[in-house]
Amino acid sequence: MAAISLTGDEYPLKTMLAKEVSGESLAAEPAAEVVQSQDEAVLAYYGKRQQLRRNFGLLSVVGLTCTILITWEGILSVLEAGLLNGGPSGLIYGFIFAWVGSIMQVLTMAEMGSMIPLAGGQYNWVAILAPPSCSKFLSYLTGWITIIAWQAGLSTGAFLGGTLIQGLLILNNPNYTPYQWQGTLLFYAIIAIALFVNTYLGRLLPKIESLVLVVHICGFFAILIPLVYFAPHVTAADVFQNFSNIGGWNPSGLSFFIGLTTSMLTFTGLDAACHIAEEIENAAVVIPRSMCISVILNGVLGFSMLLALLFCLGDLTDALATTTGYPFIEIFYQATGSTAGASAMTAVIIVTFIFEVFGLLATASRMTWAFAREDGLPFSSYLARIEPRSFLPLWSIGLMVLISCILALINIGSTTAFYAFVSLVIAAFYSTFLIAACALLHKRLTTPPADMHWGPFKLGHVLGTTVNVLAILYSVIGIFFSFWPPTMTVTAQTMNWSVAVFGGVIVFAMIFWFVHGRKVYTGPIVEIDGGRIFKHA
Numbered sequence: 001m002a003a004i005s006l007t008g009d010e011y012p013l014k015t016m017l018a019k020e021v022s023g024e025s026l027a028a029e030p031a032a033e034v035v036q037s038q039d040e041a042v043l044a045y046y047g048k049r050q051q052l053r054r055n056f057g058l059l060s061v062v063g064l065t066c067t068i069l070i071t072w073e074g075i076l077s078v079l080e081a082g083l084l085n086g087g088p089s090g091l092i093y094g095f096i097f098a099w100v101g102s103i104m105q106v107l108t109m110a111e112m113g114s115m116i117p118l119a120g121g122q123y124n125w126v127a128i129l130a131p132p133s134c135s136k137f138l139s140y141l142t143g144w145i146t147i148i149a150w151q152a153g154l155s156t157g158a159f160l161g162g163t164l165i166q167g168l169l170i171l172n173n174p175n176y177t178p179y180q181w182q183g184t185l186l187f188y189a190i191i192a193i194a195l196f197v198n199t200y201l202g203r204l205l206p207k208i209e210s211l212v213l214v215v216h217i218c219g220f221f222a223i224l225i226p227l228v229y230f231a232p233h234v235t236a237a238d239v240f241q242n243f244s245n246i247g248g249w250n251p252s253g254l255s256f257f258i259g260l261t262t263s264m265l266t267f268t269g270l271d272a273a274c275h276i277a278e279e280i281e282n283a284a285v286v287i288p289r290s291m292c293i294s295v296i297l298n299g300v301l302g303f304s305m306l307l308a309l310l311f312c313l314g315d316l317t318d319a320l321a322t323t324t325g326y327p328f329i330e331i332f333y334q335a336t337g338s339t340a341g342a343s344a345m346t347a348v349i350i351v352t353f354i355f356e357v358f359g360l361l362a363t364a365s366r367m368t369w370a371f372a373r374e375d376g377l378p379f380s381s382y383l384a385r386i387e388p389r390s391f392l393p394l395w396s397i398g399l400m401v402l403i404s405c406i407l408a409l410i411n412i413g414s415t416t417a418f419y420a421f422v423s424l425v426i427a428a429f430y431s432t433f434l435i436a437a438c439a440l441l442h443k444r445l446t447t448p449p450a451d452m453h454w455g456p457f458k459l460g461h462v463l464g465t466t467v468n469v470l471a472i473l474y475s476v477i478g479i480f481f482s483f484w485p486p487t488m489t490v491t492a493q494t495m496n497w498s499v500a501v502f503g504g505v506i507v508f509a510m511i512f513w514f515v516h517g518r519k520v521y522t523g524p525i526v527e528i529d530g531g532r533i534f535k536h537a
Contacts, residue, residue: 047528048524063213073349124370154360159418258484288455365393
């Protein structure tokens, strides 16, 4: 069996090590077992041993990633921010901008994920690619921010699902008063379902994600067809030449960039495949393929839904003033003229958000487990444990659920305070990508191409450098404008507190680093004596 091809040369781990890990001759193994041995050999090269069950294939990984992004569903749920800043035209051009920028990010991550298919994702990439003088600290910081990003994403998904249910109740009963404690209980119900799926049904998760992908695609048509058929349509000028600046920003161009966060949010989580890398068969090949398929598929569905929605927008004032809290519910109602019809369409969105939480919990827990096995977290000895019968990181899954439940309690006292945490999703995800992308760009520019140990997916020196630079620039724009409030006149309720929360996370991580982390965290820990780690190779 030939070694895995990464560049023109062989992958820097010989077939002998693959045999050493599997304990058998590769020539005598069936094809599926050969792939398994290749995956284990790559892990051994980075000093890691196989602990999780590899039962994800290309289809199930695409399902996981697509339903975490839920781009077409997400653009509906966060529509209000884009309508306030940018209007219909700002949403259209902003989505294209975010889609292209996300493709640049995906291509960059695909290179790193193919080269280093470890569950830690960004912090592993930084530990291996960053200069020796700063790799330890940067990888530690990246690990903390990545966990915060996925925790915020998990809480956001459950919160949106719960408040969407309340919006549906308001549509059907205008006298219903949505209390915050009710939203928290709905949050708990969604998290409980996700916990059941990720533990008791953990072995079936790949099949469930494949099924959810079908729901994701079929649900798109279930919404699009009645919306386009029943709703009155506006003119092309109303969609492509209708900018708005309800936020009151001066100059008005600022409004467009602030509204970009609407589309950017629907592409967060593109690194999901990287964090289940150690559960994917033929991970070095499947990860880049799944990421590229997911961003293209979700981009097409998201743009199509956005275009249809804006042509069927109806009365914008009524949509923004809806008591349901979600303009798209009012748009559905105006389009169908029926509470039952709008309810059925909204129910499809709610179901997809519940399914999203399944994948968010799985991904967040794997990232937590991966960082814990490097002693990057408090109580790492517990969080790094794998339950031997299910091959699942139950302690890490439990921690993510516990933190989510604690955060949901904040919503009872102050929705503004809860939003302050979940609103840092863009900044946290983009920051971890930015650090990793800069490490890759530095490595690319300072290392002879022949000495770069690429995976099966590589862009080449010129194209790769160009894509890396564009992805970095896009990420900087995203981080910067994600901290801006939606209106120029700021109150305690309209202030975007994510800048304070994100700053607090960074300060806490640095304090913990100096007090404890630098004493125990050494970067990726070698678990297999036969493996090698090519740090700074």
